[in-house]
Amino acid sequence: MKKKEHSKRDQNPQTIKPGGKRLGKFFAMVAFSLVWNGIMVFPIYFSIKSWQDGTPDVFISFMAILLGPAGLLMIGLMFLRLFALFNPRHTLTLTPGTITLGEPTNLNWQINGKAHRLSRFTIYLVGLEEAEFERGTDTVSVTKVFFEKVLIDIQDLKKESTGSLEIDLPANSGKLMPSWESTHNRIKWALYVRSKMSRCPSVTDKYFITINPVATGI
Amino acid sequence: MSETFTIHFDEGKTEFRPGETISGTITWYTPPSAESIVLRLYWFTSGRGTQDIGVVQKRTWPASFTGSAGCERFAFVLPDEPYSFSGTYISLTWALKIIALPNEESFKKDFVVSPTGKEIGLDNIRNAVNVSWYQKIWE
Amino acid sequence: MKACDNPFATDRVERLLRYKPDWIETDWASIEDRWSKLNRRVTLTGRHGSGKTTFLDTWQERLTSKHQHVIRIFLNRETRSLTSHQWEALNNPADKIILLDGEEQLDWSDRRKFYRETRTAAGLLVTRHKKGKLPTLLHLEPDINILDLCVQHLAPAHYSRLAPYLPTWWRQSSGNIRQVLLNCYDILADTPSEP
Numbered sequence: 001m002k003k004k005e006h007s008k009r010d011q012n013p014q015t016i017k018p019g020g021k022r023l024g025k026f027f028a029m030v031a032f033s034l035v036w037n038g039i040m041v042f043p044i045y046f047s048i049k050s051w052q053d054g055t056p057d058v059f060i061s062f063m064a065i066l067l068g069p070a071g072l073l074m075i076g077l078m079f080l081r082l083f084a085l086f087n088p089r090h091t092l093t094l095t096p097g098t099i100t101l102g103e104p105t106n107l108n109w110q111i112n113g114k115a116h117r118l119s120r121f122t123i124y125l126v127g128l129e130e131a132e133f134e135r136g137t138d139t140v141s142v143t144k145v146f147f148e149k150v151l152i153d154i155q156d157l158k159k160e161s162t163g164s165l166e167i168d169l170p171a172n173s174g175k176l177m178p179s180w181e182s183t184h185n186r187i188k189w190a191l192y193v194r195s196k197m198s199r200c201p202s203v204t205d206k207y208f209i210t211i212n213p214v215a216t217g218i
Numbered sequence: 219m220s221e222t223f224t225i226h227f228d229e230g231k232t233e234f235r236p237g238e239t240i241s242g243t244i245t246w247y248t249p250p251s252a253e254s255i256v257l258r259l260y261w262f263t264s265g266r267g268t269q270d271i272g273v274v275q276k277r278t279w280p281a282s283f284t285g286s287a288g289c290e291r292f293a294f295v296l297p298d299e300p301y302s303f304s305g306t307y308i309s310l311t312w313a314l315k316i317i318a319l320p321n322e323e324s325f326k327k328d329f330v331v332s333p334t335g336k337e338i339g340l341d342n343i344r345n346a347v348n349v350s351w352y353q354k355i356w357e
Numbered sequence: 358m359k360a361c362d363n364p365f366a367t368d369r370v371e372r373l374l375r376y377k378p379d380w381i382e383t384d385w386a387s388i389e390d391r392w393s394k395l396n397r398r399v400t401l402t403g404r405h406g407s408g409k410t411t412f413l414d415t416w417q418e419r420l421t422s423k424h425q426h427v428i429r430i431f432l433n434r435e436t437r438s439l440t441s442h443q444w445e446a447l448n449n450p451a452d453k454i455i456l457l458d459g460e461e462q463l464d465w466s467d468r469r470k471f472y473r474e475t476r477t478a479a480g481l482l483v484t485r486h487k488k489g490k491l492p493t494l495l496h497l498e499p500d501i502n503i504l505d506l507c508v509q510h511l512a513p514a515h516y517s518r519l520a521p522y523l524p525t526w527w528r529q530s531s532g533n534i535r536q537v538l539l540n541c542y543d544i545l546a547d548t549p550s551e552p
Contacts, residue, residue, distance in 0.1 A: 101333070129340060131267030131307040133367055135535055136410055137433045137459055142266060144306050146340035174334050175341065177303045182270035185263045185308045213236065213299040214333050265360030266542055269368040306546045309361030339359075 014097030016191070016207045026081035033074040040064070040071045084203040087195050088113040090121075092207070099189075100212040101178060102171030107151065107191075108164040115161035117197050123151040124192040125167065127177070127211075132184040147176065151191075171214045178213040222247055223316045223325035232328075233335035234296055240329065241293035244316050248288075252318040255279040259294045259314055266307040272300075301332040305340030358545055364512035365542035373511060376408060376415040380503055385419070388495065395492045397454070397480035402488060403497030406533030409484040412497065413456055416482070425454050425479070432459035438467050447474040454480035461485050501527045504534055508541060515545060 047064040050057040093108040109123065127147030133140045151165060169176055180187040189211045196202035227242040234240055246255055260273040275294050292314075303310050312331045317324040330337050360366060378384050392399060403409050413429070420427050428446050430439060439447075447455065455475050460483035463471060472490065475481050483491065504523060509516050519541050530536040 127340075129305045129307045131265055133266060133539065134268045134433065134435075135367075136405060137462065138405065138535075139433070139435060140536075140539065142307060146305050172334050174332075174336055174338055177301060177305075177338050177340060178299065180300045180310075182263065182272065184268040184270050185265070185310075187303075187308075213301065215298070264366050264368050265363065266367060266539065266546075269371075304359040304361060307360055309359055309366075311361065 011096040013093050013095040014209075016092040016094070022081070022084050022087075022203070022205075026078070026085055029074065029078040029081045033071070033078045036074055037071040040068055044068060080201055083197070083200045087197055087200075087203045088115055088118055090193060090195065090205075092123075092191065092193070094209065098210040098212055099167060099169065101169050101176060101214050103215075104166050104168040106164055107167055108162075109152065110162040111157065111195075115157040118157045118195050119198045120153070120155050120194070120196040120202070121157055122153045122194045124194070125149045125151055126190050126192050128186075128188045128190065130186040130188055134184065169211065176211075178211045179209075222318070222323060225314055225316060225325065225327040227327075227329065233330045235333060235335055236296055236298045236301070236331060239293055239295050240314075241291065243289060243291050245287065245289045246316065246318070248318045248323075251321065253280075254319050255288070256317045256319060257292055257314060258317065259296075259312075261300060261302075261310055261312045264309045264311065265305075296331055301338050302330045303332070303338035303340060358547065360546070363542055363545050364515065365538050365545065367542075370511060370538055371411075371414070374411060374507060375418075376412040377506075380506055381499075391494060392480075395494065398491050399482050399494035400460075400489045400491045401482060401484045401494055401497070402486065403484075403495075404486060404532060406530070406535035406537075407497040407499055408503075408534060409497060410458055412495070413458055413482070413484065417456060420454055420480075426452055427454050427456060429456045430458065432457070432462035434462070437462040438464070439471070444470075444474070447471075447478075450475055450478035453478055455482070457481075457483040459484060460489060499532065499534055501532075504537055507534060507538065511538070512541070512545070515541075519544060 043060050043064045047057060047061040050060065089112045091110045091112060093106075095106045095108070099105045107123075111118065111121065115121075125147070126145055128143050129146055130141065130143045151167065152163070154160060177187045179189055189209050191207045191209060192204055193207070194202050194204045224245045225242065226244075227240065240259070244255075244257060248255065255278070257277045258273050259275040260271060262271045263269055274297060277292060279288070279290060296312075300310055302312055311328050313326050313328045315324055315326040332338050363369075378388060401409055401412060417427050417429060428443075428450075430443055432438070447453075455478050457471070460468070460471075481491070482494065483489065501524060504527060505520075508519055508523065512519070522540070522544065523537065526537045526540045530540075
């Protein structure tokens with residue numbers, strides 16, 4: 001769930017959960033699949049009928065062949081979202097609620113429900129550059145990862161379904177830019193949580209967090 | 219260097235840490251039509267996105283100084299952020315710019331602000347966080 | 358390559374790439390003559406990324422250098438109407454030349470109001486993708502040769518590396534120079550964006 005970012009240097013713990021995002025994505029995919037496949041029924045029906053009648057409509061057949069598979073893809077994505085609903089949920093807690101360069105932050109993680117169903121659980125800390133170009137009537141936005149660190153990677157969740165770790169980002173690495181935003185350009189940070197059940201695709205939840213610059217008292 | 223303006227940092231320093239004071243001397247010679255001289259402390263972006271500019275502080279010298287060679291000292295306390303950095307899509311640079319109004323003739327000098335005094339270099343990471351293609355379709 | 362060193366950085370492109378009438382075998386004298394003959398109330402047309410905003414930038418510089426009072430307004434999908442401050446600026450426009458980039462973004466009532474308010478302006482130029490209410494000053498329809506000239510002008514040292522990609526990008530973007538220049542940025546930034 002993309003939670004509203006804590007205010008800068010918020011010392012209160014921040015709790016992060018997937019929330020209703022997975023359910024929302026599933027319902028959105030169901031709606032999209034119904035609409036698309038509902039429309040595609042007509043060209044597919046008329047195409048088959050025209051061939052059965054011996055007067056094949058090439059154009060409609062071409063459209064059905066071209067666009068029909070997209071409907072199947074959407075049904076597949078819909079089931080993917082359905083699987084995601086059954087993935088055990090997790091709760092993350094950052095203490096303090098925002099990370100500051102040069103100061104340690106505790107990340108507590110907990111898998112709720114049947115953690116043993118997961119075959120793998122991974123948390124990444126990811127830094128992103130985001131640039132928006134506005135010209136004419138168009139706005140084009142691009143994003144690029146400049147930092148990626150695996151914080152935890154667990155493959156045997158029968159033994160551990162909760163834990164904590166310390167995130168300590170150095171103040172003087174020369175490679176870390178804190179969270180920052182202007183009108184068209186941004187540096188964003190996120191926790192990517194990937195959970196995978198056996199014989200199912202993995203589900204990745206993304207949470208934006210704040211990383212503060214070194215405090216100077218200004 | 220502009221013949222009309224110069225900006226000199228004390229001790230020739232161009233690398234600063236957040237919270238430090240940036241100080242030095244500016245000199246100018248302007249035509250009689252100039253009404254004022256403005257010195258702006260600001261940052262600006264450059265790269266793939268539309269340029270953003272943030273003016274942090276400024277000082278203005280009124281018309282009584284114009285029409286002749288002038289020399290003044292300046293000192294600004296630098297804020298906590300943003301740091302000078304360069305990545306694939308965005309570079310952020312700090313600068314001081316001296317401008318003669320209203321004709322807007324100007325001169326700029328760049329400098330670095332970061333905890334190390336050096337520009338932060340963002341890595342170019344390929345294949346980062348291998349998000350599955352069907353996840354990407356959704357996002 | 359650092360973002361600020363990329364020759365296709367957007368701020369650098371906007372600073373260095375000026376509209377050059379000789380690239381389309383005309384000159385400023387002819388354009389200004391047509392501007393006068395059409396009573397200084399005209400439309401500039403062209404598809405996405407054909408150079409309308411670049412033309413306006415250069416046109417505004419020329420007007421300002423002649424001490425004309427220019428009001429420039431920019432509209433896009435995110436900002437589809439004038440602000441109250443901009444409407445106020447259109448009061449008493451007799452000595453003002455109005456440049457409106459994105460006339461098509463206005464809704465019906467705002468468009469009527471805009472043309473009513475600017476009826477007595479010293480000059481009016483609006484940009485559209487297609488013909489509109491006012492006569493056309495220029496229809497911008499760049500070809501790939503114009504794109505070639507832009508890339509050579511912006512990055513002569515990298516032209517030989519980029520040239521093989523240009524025809525494909527031109528085709529894929531339906532002749533959008535702006536999009537192709539962004540593709541050039543990505544190639545030089547070592548970001549995968551090859552066709």
